[in-house]
Amino acid sequence: MSLQDIKQKTAEDETLKQLNEIIETGAWPNPVPVELQPYNRCAKELCTYDRLLLRGHRIVLPREMVRQALQIGHETHQGVVRTKQYLRSKFYCPNMDLDVERLIRNCSACVLNQPLHEDQPLQPLELPPRPWTKIGMDLVGPIQNQYILTVIDHYTSFPEAVVISDISSATVVTELTNIFSRFGYPLEAVTDNVRQFVGQVLESFLKSCGIKHIRASPYFPQSNGKVESPSLDMEIRTQTSLHHIFQIPTSILSKWKKNWSHQQVSRYLH
Template sequence: MNALQKVILEGWPEDITECNYFVKKYWNFKEELSLYNGIVTKGRRLVIPLKLRSDILNQLHYGHMGVEKCKRRAREVVFWIGINSDIEKKVAECSVCNKYKRKQTKQPLKPHSVPLRPWQKLGLDLFELNRKSFLTVVDYFSKFFEICELQSTTSSSIINKLKPIFSRHGIPEELISDNAPNLVSDEFQRFAAEYGLLTE
């Protein structure tokens, strides 16, 4: 730290090879480093000497908030080369953090078989844009799609939009949806049965 303070006061050399090992680590941050009352700062953050890093890590980790929150706290007030990896190691070694950390379970993908011809299998979905509701219909074979604006998201409104699409392109064998209530209602199931559609 003394060498770093000295180079900040006297000026950085023209070439990185003229710096000692410790100062070389801070070369990429030289424009951000300054000295205030004998303390090295990087912007508004304090550069922590090696002897104090363990104590600072304990303070950052106090409360067992997890890696990201510890890093966020550190970014506000302290800095040293490799601080992020030190925080990650500290949290990874903490039995309390490991016991209570969130475990995100990956949902298995459900692959669909590719249909043999166009308009055999369709995907249906509803979405909203600028406070307007839309129905999108996508062909699994060609990826051709149609989008219709809906006046309401009731099953009957969706059915009324699907009928002209089916009259233009033909009646599919299968409809795939996210099982929204208006796509699995009794009314929609009767429509699917009437048209001979498999729904999933």
């Protein structure tokens, strides 16, 4: 989708041609036709610029291009709210919210990877006194034989994510060393009770760094909710996107997987 495409389709769209004439003359018909009523409600926000129709800073989409815009907005398979936020920041068309909801409800990849049950809300924890004093750590995966080590700052909710090929304690310590070299040592680290986080290797490492290790209760995993919720969201969205990626030939996909980077993981976090 390019600006030139939008300009061309705008010029061909009968409703937008009428709307363009109305904006230029400032005279709305009485009564207002049904197809123009949504635009009439925001008439003071509409203008034209370089063969484009705008509502404020957003492009008014011709109906023929709405489907394409929706697919772009849902490209990474984020949920309804984030898809709406993304599209609202760039485009306007009547009933866009309903179109988004309908698209995601009928998205086969999202349906395939959605949880089978509704999780109970995670319990918020007390806010630390300043950034990077308390972090949460979790391991996501396996996702196509890869794992993601996630580290979340409890104060700012800033996420760090690293793709790793194995989840040994030694690998976890290596990646944490890289992260701590950039941000410094936190005072506390909260983890669940997977073996990589409760073994002697990580315990010794955290102790040598002066970091207090807090383990989430196996009977109350909500105590690590700061990192559990983003990790679950990232896992679902990554798996959903890979559902489409696997339509690409295996030789190309294997090359991509070997070159996963922090930036690529961040695409699924934002």
